[in-house]
Amino acid sequence: MSNQVAEVSAKYLSEAAKNAVPVGYKQTEVGMIPEDWGVCELEEVITLQRGFDLPNRLRQPGTIPIVSSSGVTGFHNKAMIKAPGIVTGRYGTIGQIFYLRESFWPLNTTLYVSEFKKVSPEYAYHLLKTVDFESHSGKSGVPGVNRNDVYQERICVPSAKEQTAIANALSDVDALISELEKLIAKKQAIKTATMQQLLTGRTRLPQFALREDGTPKGTKPSELGEIPEDWVVKKIGDFTDCTAGGTPSTSISGYWGGTHPWMSSGELHLKRVFDVAERITDSGLANSSTKYVPVDSVLIGLAGQGKTRGTVAIARISLCTNQSIASVFPSESHSTDYLFYNLDNRYEELRGLSTGDGGRGGLNLTIIRNLSLPYPDIEEQTAIATILSDMDAEIQALEQRLGKTRQIKQGMMQELLTGKTRLVQPLNKESQHG
Known part of the structure; x- marks a missing residue:
């Protein structure tokens, strides 16, 4: 009997431990969150609006970006929305989110945030990235985001101070991701240019560029155009x-x-x-x-x-x-x-x-x-391939680093936007009440 009691007791304590609320946290409909955070519907913190029609005949040359579901599609001489602004794809690239630090014109294929309530624009940008927009599309037979459905998303909201800390941390990682993407694009462009030069013989590697007498090798005509004289x-x-x-x-x-x-x-x-x-x-x-x-x-x-x-x-x-x-x-x-x-x-x-x-x-x-x-002869073929392989290895290493950084950011979002990890000291009960 005592063994049975012990087993039941151990099982009960184990289940209780699973359901226990950690100190400083509370159980809510969105899960365990800090005691000093609130829960509300998305509609209570932002207002989503549809973009505006801008036919080609009405577009005037300018510097104001025109934003659609796929990003900046051109420029206009007039802004409809003042910065900062957030745009998300309503059709096509559903859920694609852009943060604009300059005034812009949103096309009607987009949803944009026209009002921020209880949250800063920077925090709202990262918060919206956690919303599954795909699950709120096509319910009316139209393959686009239903903003009334999106409004019903339940979210948790920290203090303004913690919003700023979270947004700054995630923005720092975004900046690193952006720099890595630019560096990869630059390396890819350099590799493409190098391929065009080396594979056609327009540029020769030094060890193959000179004749035995030390003079530069020339070119000759061929069915593929000018090629090196010894190719x-x-x-x-x-x-x-x-x-x-x-x-x-x-x-x-x-x-x-x-x-x-x-x-x-x-x-x-x-x-x-x-x-x-x-x-x-x-x-x-x-x-x-x-x-x-x-x-x-x-x-x-x-x-x-x-x-x-x-x-x-x-x-x-x-x-x-x-x-x-x-x-x-x-x-x-x-x-x-x-x-x-x-x-x-x-x-x-x-x-x-x-x-x-x-x-x-x-x-x-x-x-x-x-x-x-x-x-070319096989020695030069091998040398050219080695140069290009080394460039590929460098690009691959950068892409792996980019992938790891994106994974880190996803982990940070899961921790920071749910309050599992805190970047500021939680408010104590005395300060909460006054």
Whole structure:
């Protein structure tokens, strides 16, 4: 009997501990919040208004930004809303939120905050980012945000002092995110310019720029335009070959879930393929046209009306592919990374080469084999690819840092906007009452 009592007591105490209210906090309909915070509906702290029509014929040249659901779409000579202001997407990019520190004209595709009550504009901006606008759209049959539904969102509100502290902390992280985004864009632009120079031979790396007598190497005409005098033009079929894959029947479960990596064309966006989502069995491999391609094969999307057709990646493992991917084999006479960068830099050209009316068809192996490219010796190909790979590694490191910073911000929002972590000393009961 005593053991049963002990077990029941332990269970009761455990449940009580789960439901216990920490000192300085209170249980509310939005969860546990600090005692000195309040709870209200969103309508009590902000007023959302629709934007205003501004037909093109009425737009006058100026410096006032015109804001739509997707951001700044132009400029006008007149402001409708004074700064600061917050705009959120009402159609299209629903829930996309902009904070404007200058006066602006909101188009009618947006919702903007016309009045701040109990909250500062800076705090309201971060608060609105926690609202699930998607869940408040389309209820009337129109694919847009229903502001009356949004108004019913229950939120918690700290003191003005704590609002300022929270907004400042989150804005500091936003500033870091913005700087990282700008730096990544700058590095990407530098890489693009470097590719255009190195892959065409307009700029030579120092160790390849001079003749044996020390004079600068010149250029010569070719079917691709001017190229370095010691380069040639080759078709892919001149120095290697390519193949396409296949797809085991999806209606036969025994073909799927095995050990052989099988890549779909949707995974070309990985660019450097170290792993893929699907696996096929021995039977799936044997009973389809898919086949293994070697490590370092360059992969090209052959079909697809979206972005897939013409997308280029490189296999860092040996794998099988579907029929919508061409795999260009590695060889001893060319650098696969050089070929990858050359083709990756020709995305629009590849899409334009597609068979079918207006390029709406697809690429094929004949087109791939007949693609021409400037072709330096393999030492220079490797050196060019190394420079570009180093730049990619730097960009990837920055993107990883950006991703981590965004995760940190999400964690900060969850902690700060709910009061789990406090940035100011909580008000004591005496100060609360007077």
